[in-house]
Amino acid sequence: MNKSLLLFFIINLYFSFYTKAQDLQLQVTGNNEIETKIIDSVSYNKYHKDFSSIKAEVDSLKNKFLRIGYLNSFIQNINKENDSVFNATLYLKKKYNNLHIKYDENITPKSILKSITKNIDDGYFVIPIEATEETLSHINLKLSENGQPFNRIKLSNIIINKDNVEASLFVSEKQKTRTIDKIIVKGYERFPKSYLKYFFKIKTEDIFNLSAIKKKTLKFENLKFANQLKDPEVLFTEDSTTLYLYIDKIKSNSFDGFLGFGTNEETSKLEFNGYLNLSLLNNLNYGERLNIIYKSDENDQKTFNANINIPYLFGSPIGTEAELNIFKKDSTFSTVNQNIYINYQLNTKNKLSLGVNTTQSENLLSEQNSIASIKDYSKTLYSLRYEYIKIKSNNRLFPVKSLFDIEVGTGKREFERISENQTQVSFNTFNIFELNSKNSAYIRLNGFNLFSNTFLENELIRFGGINSIRGFEENSLTASLFGLINTEYRYTLSNSIYIHSIIDFSYFENKLINQKEKLYGFGLGFGILTKAGLLKFNYANGKSENQKFKLSNSQIHLSLSAVF
Structure with missing residues (x-):
């Protein structure tokens, strides 16, 4: 066999196999040109591997x-035009737009139907025919949310009249409304039950609604x-409904700060410098929190603060908070402040509190060295x-998204x-504005005003340092009124590293010495x-309005927050 004949044979064989392997083509037409245009406007698959696929596609199009x-x-019919083309004729006939559905209000409340259509009357409601499946699913969901999870629903007695379509809504016989009979916590069995009742508002005897x-x-x-x-799961038995919640206890205690210590050359006593912020959360499985803060700075000022917060006291929606603050200014004066609050958690983010604040301050100076003020x-x-707080528990760098705290x-x-009326207002609020996954802006407003x-x-507020205006020594400034703006532009390099700018501004007044700055x-x-833990490093330079920048005025603020 010569080469030309062999090549011809191979090409012929190839095209023969190609023709057999190619897809079959489906063309669907209507009874007339208008119906054909309507059919063409609806997408369908035109290429198939066999006749069974063609038949299934035509049935699907009809549906x-x-x-x-x-x-x-x-x-x-479905006709074979040639070896690869099949033609199907689909008669559309008349299009009906609306469906009139009869219903029993004792089984299907009108309140459910009002969320579906405005065209509703006693005994029937009207919907677009194309919304039939969606409507039935919605009704079934709402009945399930009302404690009827096993209802069956369908349309029956469908009648096609000349101008409209009628049907009856069939709902299986009304069952006993199911309620939550028992709640079982898996994983963290000692999870505080008061949180289920008041924080999450999930409790027994509630109508069962899984959504x-x-x-x-x-x-x-x-x-x-x-x-x-x-996700929660549910176990149904003939006469009870048991809800299962899967909860995990996570590490929530934290340590923040640094400590330094040495011996005072004059008194030979051991002295601590720096600060400590210890927070113990939910160690007794009541959701309680204990905060302890100790601070000692280069101005020979010492602060001790202890705060305990117990939510949902005795299984009630009422919580309590107590605080003790001791401040000592070298050998000049000491102040003891005690607060007690009764609070009510409005919801997961908002809390309202009523409190009593008592303060005792003592002048430690002798009469010869006494200061008149x-x-x-x-x-x-x-x-x-x-208080309003929004937490982002999945973000370890910035776990709190927003805060608003005001007290009068x-x-x-x-x-x-001498007895004198006084009023004081304090507020602290911040928010993180997320520009995108890498960039964000942090803005904080903080202020205090004493009306007297x-x-x-010894009653003026003290501020300055890492938690107020950066670039100044800790608690080095005193004021009867101050307002503060902290801003940071943050760039997140990875899930564990970020850098940021520092731009702070503060205005304060000390009415005792008529100072405004x-x-x-x-x-x-x-x-x-x-x-x-989270290590934070801040380098900031502070200056007053009429002061020039000096590197000697710079402050380094360092802190470490560890969770355990």
Whole structure:
């Protein structure tokens, strides 16, 4: 066999196999040109491997038109035009737009139907035919949410009239409404039950609604000491409903700060410098929190603060908070402040508190060295406080997204048998504005104002340092009024490292000495998530309004936050 004949044979064989392997083509037409255009406007698969696939596609196309209102449509035939082309004729007939459905209000409440259509009357409601499946699914879901999870629903007695379509809504016989009979926690069995009742608002005897329960458990992202392992599950028996929640206890204690210590050359006593912020959360499995802060700085100022918060006291929606603050200024004066609050958790983010604040301050100076503006005094204030906090528990670098905390207190201060009315307002708020996954802006507003006719030096507020205006020594500034803006532009290099700018501004007044001043702080910082915890480093330079920048005025603020 010569080469030309062999090549011809191979090419012929190739095209023969190609023709057999190619797809079959489907063409669907209507009874007339208008119907054909309507059919062409609906997408369908035109290429198939065998006749069974063609038949299934034609049936599927017919069902599409049934669902949108062509209830009398039918397939006349499927003809084979040639070896690869099949033609199907689909008669559409008349299109019906609306469906009139009869219903029993005792079984299907009108309140459910009002969320579907406005065209509703006693005994029937009207919907577009193409919305039939969606409507039945919605009704079934709503009945399930009302404690009827095993209802069956369908349309029966369908009648096609000349101009409209009628049907009856069939719902299986109404069952006993199911309620939550028992709640079982898996994983963290000692999870505080009060949180289920008041924080998540999931409790026994509630009407069973799985969709609502799943929505409520999303609130775990606002809880610092536990998270959800997986979605809730339910066990139905003939006469009971048991809800299973899968919860995991997570590490929530934290340590923040640094400590230094040495021996005082004059007194030969051991002295501590630096600060410690210890937070113990939910160690007794009540959701309780204990905060202890100790601070000692180069100005020979010492601060001790202890705060305990117990939510949902005795299984009630009411919680309590107590605080003790001791401040000592070298050998000049000491102040002891005690607060007690009764609070109510409005929801997962909002809390309202009523409190009593008592203060006792003592002048430690001798009569020869006494300062006129430092006096022994006592003060009692009654306060109202509101807190809003939004937590991002899955973000270890920035676990708190937003905070708003404001407190107003009014009462009397007494010294040297003189009683005077006073009011003080304090607020602290911040928010992280997320520009994208890498860039964000942090803005914080903080302020305090003491309204009084006279002022004492040992009742003025002290600020400055890493938690107020950066670039200044800790608690080196005193004021009767101050306002502060902290800003940071943050760039996240990875899930464990970020860098940021520091631009701070503060205005304060000290009415005791008629001082009014503006302060600025500028610098840079970074945060690194290490095995030990979150290490923060800030370098900032502080200056007053009429002061020039000096490198000698710079401050380095260093802190380490460890979770255990």
